Amino acid sequence: MKVSLPKGTRDFLPAQSRKRKYLFSRIEQVFQRFGYVPIETPVLENLSTLMGKYGDEGDNLLFKVLNNGDFLAKADEQALIERNSNRVLPDIAKRGLRYDLTVPFARFVVMHQNEIYFPFKRYQIQPVWRADRPQRGRYQEFYQCDVDVVGSESLMYEAELIQIYDTVFHDLGIPVEIRVNNRKLLAGLAEAAGVPGKMMEMTVAIDKLDKIGRNGVLEEMVRKGIPEGNALQILNDIDLAWNELEDRLLTSQSGTLGVSELKQVWNYLDAITLHNPVVRDVRLARGLNYYTGCIFEITLATDKVQMGSLGGGGRYAELTGVFGMNDMPGVGISFGAERIYDVMDELELWPKDLDRQLDILILAMDEACLQAAFPLVSSLRAAGLRADLYPQPDKFKKQMKYADAVGTPWVAIMGPEELEDNQVTLKNMATGEQQRVSIREIPDKIH
RNA sequence: GUGGAUGUAGCUCAGUUGGUUAGAGCGCUGGAUUGUGGUUCCAGAGGUCGCCGGUUCAAGCCCGGUCUUCCACCCCA
Numbered sequence: 001m002k003v004s005l006p007k008g009t010r011d012f013l014p015a016q017s018r019k020r021k022y023l024f025s026r027i028e029q030v031f032q033r034f035g036y037v038p039i040e041t042p043v044l045e046n047l048s049t050l051m052g053k054y055g056d057e058g059d060n061l062l063f064k065v066l067n068n069g070d071f072l073a074k075a076d077e078q079a080l081i082e083r084n085s086n087r088v089l090p091d092i093a094k095r096g097l098r099y100d101l102t103v104p105f106a107r108f109v110v111m112h113q114n115e116i117y118f119p120f121k122r123y124q125i126q127p128v129w130r131a132d133r134p135q136r137g138r139y140q141e142f143y144q145c146d147v148d149v150v151g152s153e154s155l156m157y158e159a160e161l162i163q164i165y166d167t168v169f170h171d172l173g174i175p176v177e178i179r180v181n182n183r184k185l186l187a188g189l190a191e192a193a194g195v196p197g198k199m200m201e202m203t204v205a206i207d208k209l210d211k212i213g214r215n216g217v218l219e220e221m222v223r224k225g226i227p228e229g230n231a232l233q234i235l236n237d238i239d240l241a242w243n244e245l246e247d248r249l250l251t252s253q254s255g256t257l258g259v260s261e262l263k264q265v266w267n268y269l270d271a272i273t274l275h276n277p278v279v280r281d282v283r284l285a286r287g288l289n290y291y292t293g294c295i296f297e298i299t300l301a302t303d304k305v306q307m308g309s310l311g312g313g314g315r316y317a318e319l320t321g322v323f324g325m326n327d328m329p330g331v332g333i334s335f336g337a338e339r340i341y342d343v344m345d346e347l348e349l350w351p352k353d354l355d356r357q358l359d360i361l362i363l364a365m366d367e368a369c370l371q372a373a374f375p376l377v378s379s380l381r382a383a384g385l386r387a388d389l390y391p392q393p394d395k396f397k398k399q400m401k402y403a404d405a406v407g408t409p410w411v412a413i414m415g416p417e418e419l420e421d422n423q424v425t426l427k428n429m430a431t432g433e434q435q436r437v438s439i440r441e442i443p444d445k446i447h
Numbered sequence: 448g449u450g451g452a453u454g455u456a457g458c459u460c461a462g463u464u465g466g467u468u469a470g471a472g473c474g475c476u477g478g479a480u481u482g483u484g485g486u487u488c489c490a491g492a493g494g495u496c497g498c499c500g501g502u503u504c505a506a507g508c509c510c511g512g513u514c515u516u517c518c519a520c521c522c523c524a
Contacts, residue, residue, distance in 0.1 A: 004515070004516095007515075007516085055522095057448095057521085057522060057523095058522090060448080061522085061523090100524090128524090130523080130524090132522080132523070133448085133521095134516085134517085135517075135518060135519070135520095136517085136518070136519090137524075138523070138524075139524090142524065143524095144524065204522095298524095308523075308524070309523080309524065310524075311524070312523090312524070334524070335524080336523095336524030337524085338524070339524060340524090363482095363483090365482065395481090396481095396482050396483060397480080397482090397483070397484075399483085399484090400482095400483050400484040400485090401484055401485090402484085403483090403484060404484040404485055405484085411483085411484085413482075413483080415482060416482095417482090425482090425483095427483075427484095429484070429485085430485095432483090432484090432485090434483085
């Protein structure tokens with residue numbers, strides 16, 4: 001039987017798994033230090049919760065879960081005959097895998113509004129699923145690490161979240177640039193250029209400036225229905241210096257508000273020390289429709305590795321509006337753990353002692369020694385050591401090979417001679433030196 | 448969803464214009480070394496050549512389909 005894995009999913013070997021746990025725990029520690037509390041939500045959500053929240057494309061990328069039982073018997077017969085998947089879907093699948101952590105969180109807030117306090121600061125580190133075509137840094141199953149605040153409009157939180165980004169990436173040793181923009185400012189830009197209804201099209205196009213260049217952006221804007229003259233105006237405006245842009249946006253109420261919000265965020269930031277550059281970037285778009293205020297994105301500040309954004313987020317005026325709960329603003333950010341992992345791998349940023357899983361391994365020469373070694377390994381563990389015992393008196397060479405393979409720095413050899421003297425032969429695997437020591441000396445000797 | 452590559456031993460890969468029995472390195476098992484790994488030497492095991500079909504006297508190699516993985520686009524973390 002040929003075994004394989006579903007597309008876009010991965011196994012993690014012990015070495016990888018240790019690195020991932022390290023990464024998650026470092027991120028989590030920062031979240032906790034900033035006063036965020038953990039929550040968890042189910043892998044499965046009702047499709048009614050998920051559908052229509054991520055655009056048409058998002059609906060296609062949602063994993064749907066077939067109903068249990070004889071699901072086809074209950075499906076609309078006409079739709080089945082027409083082989084119309086979209087019409088059959090609601091009849092055969094009522095659940096799906098979560099696509100991100102934000103929408104389930106919004107549902108969570110609505111459902112538990114009487115059990116939590118506001119502003120509610122939560123973090124969540126769980127896998128999400130997207131039926132995307134896999135490629136570099138993109139998987140169908142991947143972890144997101146989200147921090148969000150709901151129930152406050154304070155721009156202090158924008159500054160706080162920027163500081164969280166800065167702290168985490170500094171902790172991990174990854175040089176990044178934190179890019180910040182504001183949706184209101186973008187709306188103002190579109191207004192000032194005379195195309196107030198084309199904010200989305202404009203934004204998506206100018207986001208690609210680095211990738212497809214000025215002419216490419218111009219072409220795309222024209223193709224999306226922005227007259228060439230207005231498009232050229234937009235291209236000029238985004239090159240303006242900040243104070244010039246500010247003047248230009250005075251004509252737009254929304255634009256003025258956007259500028260003012262960014263200024264307030266910067267007032268907070270100016271008073272603290274950050275390790276990574278935070279830049280205002282009018283070209284930053286972000287795909288998600290529900291952002292209404294500040295938006296964030298993390299890009300690598302090194303050309304040693306090519307990688308898409310390592311995280312993103314923003315403010316939504318109505319986080320829970322789609323679930324019928326109004327006036328509940330939220331702001332949050334997400335860390336792309338898989339991409340951060342890949343970057344740390346390529347930049348070799350993992351701590352050296354991560355791959356050590358054991359402090360000492362005991363090898364027994366015969367059955368009697370094995371019996372005597374069992375309480376020994378138990379006492380070493382009780383003393384706080386990561387200790388293990390080879391499970392049978394195999395050929396000694398084979399046991400040593402195992403010791404080498406698991407990477408233990410110390411081996412305690414227990415043979416008939418040692419057993420008689422209540423000792424072990426302690427071997428340093430790196431240097432090859434070994435000496436006879438009494439059992440109670442072991443913990444001191446290997447530190 | 449669109450485009451381009453890819454698939455041969457457990458892993459990484461070679462395999463000539465189609466031609467007898469498909470190879471290498473690493474890993475694995477055993478031995479040299481009956482209480483010593485990481486170095487060396489010897490031997491051995493291990494393959495439906497992704498899958499289905501076609502062309503041919505003959506297919507790992509050519510053709511069609513399909514699936515996988517990778518890369519890019521769209522979009523995204």
